[in-house]
Amino acid sequence: MLSVANLSKTYTSEHRTHQAVRGVSFQTRKGEFYTLLGPSGCGKSTTLRCIAGLEKPEQGEIRIGEKAVFSAAQRIFVPSHKRNIGMVFQSYAIWPHMSVLDNVAFPLVSGDRKLTRRAIKDRVMNALSLVKLEELASQPAPLLSGGQQQRVALARALAHEPEVLLLDEPLSNLDAKLREEMRLQIRMLARRLDVTTIYVTHDQLEALQMSDRIAVMHDGRIVEEGTPKQIYLSPRAAYTAGFVGRVNFFEGSVKASESEDATVNVETPIGVLACHVAQGPSHSEGEKVLVAVRPEGISLSMERPAQRLNVIRGVLEASMFAGDTQDCIVRVGRQEIQVKADPLTDLPASASVYLHLPPARCVIIRELAG
Amino acid sequence: MSYRVAVAVALVVAVLVLAPLVTIGWMSFVPDLPTLRGPYTLSNFSVLAEKATYQLLLNSVIFSVLTLIVALFFGFPIAWLVERTDIPFKLIIRSLVGMTILIPTFLLAIGWVLLLSPTIGIINQFLTRTLSLPFAMNVYTMPGMAFVQGLSFVPIAFFMLSAVFAKMDPAMEEAAYANRVGGWQTLMRVTVPLSWPGLLAAIIYMFMLGVAVLEVPLIVGLPGQIHLFSSRVFTLTRASSSVPQYGIVGATSIVFLAISMVAAYYYSKVIRSSYRYAVVSGKGYRPRLTELGSWKWLGGAFVLLYFVLSILFPFSSLIWVSLVPYIQVPSAEALNSVSLSAYRYLRNPMVVESVANTTVLISIAPTLVMLLSTLISWIVVRSTMPGKIVLDRLATIPLAIPSIIIAVALMYIALIAGPFFPVYGTVWILVVAFVISHITFGTRTLNAAMIQIHKDLEEAAAVSGAPPSRVLRRVIVPLIWGPLVEGWIWLFLLSFREVTMAATLHITDNAVLSTVVWILWSNGEFDRAAAVSVVLAVVMGLLAVAARLIGTQLGTRTSLSG
Numbered sequence: 019m020l021s022v023a024n025l026s027k028t029y030t031s032e033h034r035t036h037q038a039v040r041g042v043s044f045q046t047r048k049g050e051f052y053t054l055l056g057p058s059g060c061g062k063s064t065t066l067r068c069i070a071g072l073e074k075p076e077q078g079e080i081r082i083g084e085k086a087v088f089s090a091a092q093r094i095f096v097p098s099h100k101r102n103i104g105m106v107f108q109s110y111a112i113w114p115h116m117s118v119l120d121n122v123a124f125p126l127v128s129g130d131r132k133l134t135r136r137a138i139k140d141r142v143m144n145a146l147s148l149v150k151l152e153e154l155a156s157q158p159a160p161l162l163s164g165g166q167q168q169r170v171a172l173a174r175a176l177a178h179e180p181e182v183l184l185l186d187e188p189l190s191n192l193d194a195k196l197r198e199e200m201r202l203q204i205r206m207l208a209r210r211l212d213v214t215t216i217y218v219t220h221d222q223l224e225a226l227q228m229s230d231r232i233a234v235m236h237d238g239r240i241v242e243e244g245t246p247k248q249i250y251l252s253p254r255a256a257y258t259a260g261f262v263g264r265v266n267f268f269e270g271s272v273k274a275s276e277s278e279d280a281t282v283n284v285e286t287p288i289g290v291l292a293c294h295v296a297q298g299p300s301h302s303e304g305e306k307v308l309v310a311v312r313p314e315g316i317s318l319s320m321e322r323p324a325q326r327l328n329v330i331r332g333v334l335e336a337s338m339f340a341g342d343t344q345d346c347i348v349r350v351g352r353q354e355i356q357v358k359a360d361p362l363t364d365l366p367a368s369a370s371v372y373l374h375l376p377p378a379r380c381v382i383i384r385e386l387a388g
Numbered sequence: 389m390s391y392r393v394a395v396a397v398a399l400v401v402a403v404l405v406l407a408p409l410v411t412i413g414w415m416s417f418v419p420d421l422p423t424l425r426g427p428y429t430l431s432n433f434s435v436l437a438e439k440a441t442y443q444l445l446l447n448s449v450i451f452s453v454l455t456l457i458v459a460l461f462f463g464f465p466i467a468w469l470v471e472r473t474d475i476p477f478k479l480i481i482r483s484l485v486g487m488t489i490l491i492p493t494f495l496l497a498i499g500w501v502l503l504l505s506p507t508i509g510i511i512n513q514f515l516t517r518t519l520s521l522p523f524a525m526n527v528y529t530m531p532g533m534a535f536v537q538g539l540s541f542v543p544i545a546f547f548m549l550s551a552v553f554a555k556m557d558p559a560m561e562e563a564a565y566a567n568r569v570g571g572w573q574t575l576m577r578v579t580v581p582l583s584w585p586g587l588l589a590a591i592i593y594m595f596m597l598g599v600a601v602l603e604v605p606l607i608v609g610l611p612g613q614i615h616l617f618s619s620r621v622f623t624l625t626r627a628s629s630s631v632p633q634y635g636i637v638g639a640t641s642i643v644f645l646a647i648s649m650v651a652a653y654y655y656s657k658v659i660r661s662s663y664r665y666a667v668v669s670g671k672g673y674r675p676r677l678t679e680l681g682s683w684k685w686l687g688g689a690f691v692l693l694y695f696v697l698s699i700l701f702p703f704s705s706l707i708w709v710s711l712v713p714y715i716q717v718p719s720a721e722a723l724n725s726v727s728l729s730a731y732r733y734l735r736n737p738m739v740v741e742s743v744a745n746t747t748v749l750i751s752i753a754p755t756l757v758m759l760l761s762t763l764i765s766w767i768v769v770r771s772t773m774p775g776k777i778v779l780d781r782l783a784t785i786p787l788a789i790p791s792i793i794i795a796v797a798l799m800y801i802a803l804i805a806g807p808f809f810p811v812y813g814t815v816w817i818l819v820v821a822f823v824i825s826h827i828t829f830g831t832r833t834l835n836a837a838m839i840q841i842h843k844d845l846e847e848a849a850a851v852s853g854a855p856p857s858r859v860l861r862r863v864i865v866p867l868i869w870g871p872l873v874e875g876w877i878w879l880f881l882l883s884f885r886e887v888t889m890a891a892t893l894h895i896t897d898n899a900v901l902s903t904v905v906w907i908l909w910s911n912g913e914f915d916r917a918a919a920v921s922v923v924l925a926v927v928m929g930l931l932a933v934a935a936r937l938i939g940t941q942l943g944t945r946t947s948l949s950g
């Protein structure tokens with residue numbers, strides 16, 4: 019549906035030149051909800067803006083449907099207003115001199131689309147009803163609350179039934195509660211309309227909850243791409259594991275696999291860990307790897323647990339009560355391990371504790387963290 | 389914005405701005421009448437070896453310096469009183485000063501000549517005849533000229549310095565008071581130095597204007613045999629003595645331009661560095677106002693003095709002279725001869741025609757300036773066009789070109805290129821001159837407005853399928869509507885009072901109202917000149933009020949409200 023190939027964009031200003039996007043490639047299916055996730059400054063917005071035609075990349079190709087809207091090789095650059103897209107900006111960009119109705123109608127009366135007044139009005143009301151704002155149609159735009167503006171922006175982006183919907187951190191200016199509500203609404207709306215959506219965010223929770231697929235970006239590149247489950251539970255890149263949620267890393271080397279089922283043993287500073295391997299190329303003996311274990315994947319107990327594998331003893335360094343869990347730091351040898359413990363457990367300082375790291379939660383990552 | 393449109397705009401601006409400069413250079417190499425064909429000569433530059441030329445230069449500089457002293461003498465204290473003290477009637481003072489900006493300088497000059505001419509001046513007649521004093525005041529002197537011109541610059545000084553005082557952190561003055569430094573000491577040791585960058589900007593700006601103004605040098609300077617650059621350029625282009633000496637004008641103007649460019653350079657430098665000056669603190673504080681106590685009366689009297697000198701005196705004299713057959717001291721006897729006969733001149737075809745020309749000028753020129761400026765600012769502020777900074781710089785150049793030079797250059801072009809540029813002697817040449825000389829104002833105003841508009845608002849329109857022309861019409865223009873209208877109104881009023889270029893470019897059929905006054909005045913028809921002046925001032929006042937109402941209607945604040 020949307021395909022981006024080898025996209026590069028460099029910004030040149032008086033003070034510096036900066037390559038914000040360095041060879042980004044991805045493809046989405048029709049109706050897919052695809053998220054670009056990454057820290058501030060990693061080039062998410064730039065990528066999105068290239069797709070929208072608001073920036074002109076130096077390299078690569080962008081296709082919407084069958085049509086190439088940008089191709090460096092073929093010297094194609096279709097300007098924004100001729101790409102069939104809808105976009106929601108982080109600032110919403112609601113035109114303050116127009117009513118809600120005029121804002122939403124603007125894409126319908128602009129460009130080549132020839133519609134009757136009736137049809138326009140119908141489509142506008144339809145778009146407004148999608149975001150549950152029909153009754154505000156005649157309001158002047160400046161009188162809207164942040165959340166309402168956000169929904170008007172969404173209605174405006176959807177009114178002309180674009181092939182691709184581009185969303186640049188649309189929720190970051192809303193308060194926490196509204197944000198949660200809108201996540202769900204946007205997700206359902208996109209699915210209902212079956213519109214291909216590119217969603218940009220730096221919020222991992224948002225990405226995990228909403229996306230069909232996530233691309234984790236770092237420093238202008240896509241580091242890893244996968245479903246939310248893959249990205250969270252079995253990341254292949256250390257960066258992904260570190261960026262999406264918290265994680266403990268253990269450096270180690272593969273021991274000859276005495277595998278029962280699909281596990282590989284890895285020798286680490288905290289002892290031998292049996293790690294689950296999903297599929298893919300097998301590991302060779304002696305290979306240096308990184309094992310990633312999320313704090314909530316580890317169970318902490320005062321008594322030795324019944325399991326045979328992956329049980330380690332350590333000393334409780336610190337614990338912080340956080341309501342739904344207790345965040346603990348446990349020292350094993352020279353390594354500090356983050357653990358989420360049951361909030362009901364009584365945790366005396368410097369207690370000796372047992373950690374169990376279930377093999378399914380021990381993810382082998384090939385590259386060593388930099 | 390499509391590339392082609394941007395290039396076209398850039399070309400238009402380049403031609404408009406550079407044409408006067410190139411023409412001035414060109415004409416300095418041509419010996420006699422305007423021509424494109426040679427021969428060329430360097431002989432015109434012999435004026436640069438003449439002592440008289442440097443006398444002109446010196447006169448212009450002295451005039452300019454004295455003028456700004458007068459302007460600051462009134463402008464600085466009034467701005468300080470309004471911004472930093474508890475003087476009453478601030479709003480009225482501010483609006484009145486705003487109105488005085490609009491008083492055409494030549495009306496002020498004529499009004500004062502009628503009062504202070506050594507032979508016919510009403511005040512002088514009163515001193516020598518009625519009181520039989522053995523002396524008279526003479527306006528036809530350098531201090532006399534500077535006095536009149538300085539009065540007309542007071543509003544400029546006032547508004548530039550008000551802006552400085554309004555932004556100044558009151559904590560700095562409070563620190564002085566807290567340390568038991570007295571009011572006067574604080575003013576001189578703290579307030580003045582802190583406002584220095586703004587003050588310097590105002591000084592350079594007024595200096596630049598001062599060397600370029602034409603009205604006072606013509607009306608007050610020429611009768612007193614005091615020649616300045618501007619009046620010299622003007623008289624040289626008039627064929628009164630022999631043929632117009634464009635070659636000499638060109639050579640002289642180059643020196644003139646050089647001074648102006650240097651001043652403009654320092655002006656922009658000071659403006660830029662003043663942003664860095666730490667006078668500005670956060671927003672949203674109320675500046676601490678100095679309590680004047682019984683000094684309030686002195687302050688009030690001072691402000692009043694300014695209004696008496698800049699409004700009451702000159703306009704009373706204009707009105708009086710327009711009503712009596714010859715210039716005389718008001719008396720019971722004189723009151724008997726009061727009549728409106730001078731106003732009958734308003735039915736003269738020349739006046740009627742000038743009204744038509746004025747209408748064309750004041751409606752079309754401001755519109756063209758704002759249209760062109762909108763396009764320029766949009767390209768400069770928003771596009772990613774390479775070389776857009778060049779366009780921005782081009783648009784600021786006219787600030788440094790004295791308007792009389794623009795006028796002379798256009799006249800020359802019209803003479804040479806008559807068939808291609810058939811505007812010689814029409815009001816259109818005046819329109820073009822006005823557009824060139826005000827592009828800087830238009831683009832500065834709109835640049836500032838456009839920077840305020842969030843880029844997303846524009847991009848949202850583009851991704852909604854709107855081509856650039858539609859983005860401009862439906863998003864940009866509505867969002868800068870306030871400053872656009874405000875700028876238009878301001879230019880509308882300025883074009884109405886414009887006289888330098890109008891008089892320079894006047895041939896026969898293209899007189900505007902202000903030119904009519906000038907013509908009558910130079911013919912010695914004082915009562916008629918005064919009558920037309922009074923009408924001009926009244927119309928100006930009505931236009932200003934109307935503009936203010938329209939401005940408010942459009943939900944904007946006009947510059948008049950300060």
Ligand SMILES: Nc1ncnc2c1ncn2[C@@H]1O[C@H](COP(=O)(O)OP(=O)(O)OP(=O)(O)O)[C@@H](O)[C@H]1O
Pocket residue numbers: 029030031036037038056057058059060061062063064065220
């Ligand atoms: N117009 C510009 N000129 C110069 N550099 C820019 C410009 N826009 C972005 N950059 C730089 O490009 C890099 C990527 O910017 P981008 O806006 O794509 O980041 P982002 O991933 O969207 O970050 P955020 O989450 O903060 O929005 C940043 O280092 C930024 O400083």
Ligand SMILES: [Mg+2]
Pocket residue numbers: 062063064186
């Ligand atoms: Mg961004």
